[in-house]
Amino acid sequence: MERFKHFLEYTIFELGEFSLHVFNIFNLLVIFLLARFVLWIIHLYFKRKHKEGKIDHGKKYAIIQLLTYLIYVIAIIVAVDSLGFKITVILAGSTALLVGLGLGLQDFFRDLVAGFIILSERTVTSGDIVEIGGIVGKVKDVGLRTTSLITREDIVMIVPNTRLTNEHVINWSQNNSKVTRFEIRVNVAFGSDTQKVCTLLTQCAENHEDVMKIPGPDVLFREFEKGSLDFGLTFYSNNLFRIERTKSDLRFAIDKAFRENNIVIPFPQQDVWVRQFPQKEE
Structure with missing residues (x-):
């Protein structure tokens, strides 16, 4: 026991009045291991709450992140204090340095404040x-x-x-349902059977696996354009991240259905009138 006590009191480093002993290192290890243990307990607790459906993933993530930063800050303060440094004295003596750093790192601190706002408000x-x-x-x-x-x-x-x-x-994920409404605009030539167009667009959407059945797709007659009839196919999907692939599949299906049913998608046209002036008599 006496040997163990001498081992803990062994001086590793000494500079002026400051000396680093083995037990200081031991204290640091205990402090940070305790901090990790507390965080592990917190993770387990919120993981269980998430599985039980009492807390959603976003809220769980935000709370854990904030508690992680808070616990590590407390651990660092306690660790510095265990080495014999007084935090208040250090802060008072380095006020000018901190002011200088604050002025030089304004963008850095703005990002830190914004990070706390995002985590707390969960935007x-x-x-x-x-x-x-x-x-x-x-x-x-x-x-x-x-x-x-x-x-x-x-x-x-x-x-x-x-x-x-x-x-x-x-x-796009702010609502709890995780489902978002999307739209594909389609133009057809004047004289097209509008009811048939509506039916074909609806069928193309209903046949795609990424389109929600409830609420189902809907077709809106948007506008009489200068050279076409403008339709909008609206649908709901939870495939938010890869929705461009879903839209591409629907456009391929619409093009095929229109060709098979003689529905024409017009191309831009412009009429040019050429006026012939009478020639001058010589």
């Missing part, structure tokens, strides 16, 4: 399908400073959190 969370700046992506991870998205081209896109709070962002 964007892991798994959401969002559109920002014309780019659609699935949220992979929401960090304190940046958010990572996976685009439809399977490219990881890193977005500063201030963009998600300051810019116009469309969150």
Whole structure:
């Protein structure tokens, strides 16, 4: 026992009044292992609540992220204090340095604040399908400073959190149903059987596996255009991330159905009138 006590009191490093002993290292390990254990318990608790249906995935993710940052900050403060440093003294002595860093890292701190806002308000969370700046992506991870998205081209896109709070962002997954309404516009030639067009469009949508049966697809007669009749095929789908593939399949099916039923999709036309002026007599 005496040997173990001497081992813990063994000085590893010494500089002026500061000395680092074995038991200091032991304290650090215990502090961070305890922090990891607490986080493990939190993960298990919210995982069970999620399975029971008492909390959704987005809320679970946001709470765990916030608690993770909070617990690690507390662990770091306790660890520094266990080494013999006084946090209040350190902060008071480095006020000028912190002010300088704050001025130089304004964008960094703005992103941090935005990260806390996103995690607390849950405007964007892991798994959401969002559109920002014309780019659609699935949220992979929401960090304190940046958010990572996976685009439809399977490219990881890193977005500063201030963009998600300051810019116009469309969150397709914000509603609880995870189902969104989409539309395909189709033009047909004047004189086409409009009822037949409506039937063919509905059939094409109903035959696709990604189109919801309830609520089912609907066809709207949008407008009499200058050279065509404008229809809109609206449908609901939960395949938000790969919806462009679904739309492409529907366009192929519509084109085939129209060809088989002699429904003409007009191409742009422009009439040119040529006026002949009388020639001058010599």
